[in-house]
Amino acid sequence: MRIAAVHAADGKIFGTLSDDEFRPLLMNGAPVRDLRDVIALLEAGPDRLQHGTPVALSSQTLAAPVGPLTKNVVCVGKNYHEHAREFARSGVDQSGDKQESPEFPVVFTKATSSLADPLQPVPASDDPTGTTDYEGELGVVIGKRCSKVSAEEALDFVFGYTVVNDVTARALQQRHKQWFLGKSLDGFCPVGPWLVTADEMGPLDGQMLTTAVNGEPRQSAPLRDMIFDTPTIIATVSAYVTLEPGDLIATGTPAGVGIGFQPQRFLVPGDIVTVAIEGIGELTNPIS
Structure with a gap:
């Protein structure tokens, strides 16, 4: 699985990539903003992931797919x-x-x-x-x-x-x-x-x-x-x-x-x- 982060209107969010689409990840209905939450969601089982509306990856601005970092x-x-x-x-x-x-x-x-x-x-x-x-x-x-x-x-x-x-x-x-x-x-x-x-x-x-x-x-x-x-x-x-x-x-x-x-x-x-x-x-x- 590919995990990406993009700059949304209200800040950095994480999602999965499928072909040329970015699929925002959701936790309790809200966008996921912390890679640690992504890791926890996948640990619970990829089949249980919840996504928002897919968008074309080409329409998004990629962000570093990590963070917020808690150590150097x-x-x-x-x-x-x-x-x-x-x-x-x-x-x-x-x-x-x-x-x-x-x-x-x-x-x-x-x-x-x-x-x-x-x-x-x-x-x-x-x-x-x-x-x-x-x-x-x-x-x-x-x-x-x-x-x-x-x-x-x-x-x-x-x-x-x-x-x-x-x-x-x-x-x-x-x-x-x-x-x-x-x-x-x-x-x-x-x-x-x-x-x-x-x-x-x-x-x-x-x-x-x-x-x-x-x-x-x-x-x-x-x-x-x-x-x-x-x-x-x-x-x-x-x-x-x-x-x-x-x-x-x-x-x-x-x-x-x-x-x-x-x-x-x-x-x-x-x-x-x-x-x-x-x-x-x-x-x-x-x-x-």
Whole structure:
């Protein structure tokens, strides 16, 4: 099942997608405005879902299909071998760990205020260093409260998957050693275009993750190329931080980001970035 969010006249609402129609979800006759409520409704049984009047998806403005987030976006860095190598060579990593293949997952967070919608302009002009970069990633949405789960059982706690662009101000990332500020500018975390539930997505393996800038291919890798797979990431995080329904995890980016080029290729106003994952869809955002 595909779950989308749109901007209605009275705020963001969630619904399901059927062909090219958006079908608003209802709870007690009112529109659903919280992804946690969507998760609860589906847990009760998809056959019991109540919908409002369907509308053409093309007539709607998509919103990020998550939220309201109750904790920062949990992110994993250096999680594809080739990207870990290009990052180590770039000079940006000032965390003190220059390993080209990390021994353990590198975990950081992005502020909830960085969340952005599909087609929402990413404000690179707010980055005073002019070093805004893209990072196409698989997003994992938690469906059930989990604490100290094993990798073997971790996928039982996944609700669905989406596409994330972990936009980063590289000079700020380097300057402040910790990555939070360089990753958390307002609008620096586009998510979308919708969620695909775990049962529809199936096993994560050969689905290709690609990123293009102005139509030029920059990143391309199968999801199986992650150093630490999704179950390992969930087990690692939940060992210390309890994950709740609706929490979003960004699982890392493959090689081909702007800092990996010589000379480096940062985003500028007027660029268009599209991140796509097979089985989910395309997340496109202009740069402003």
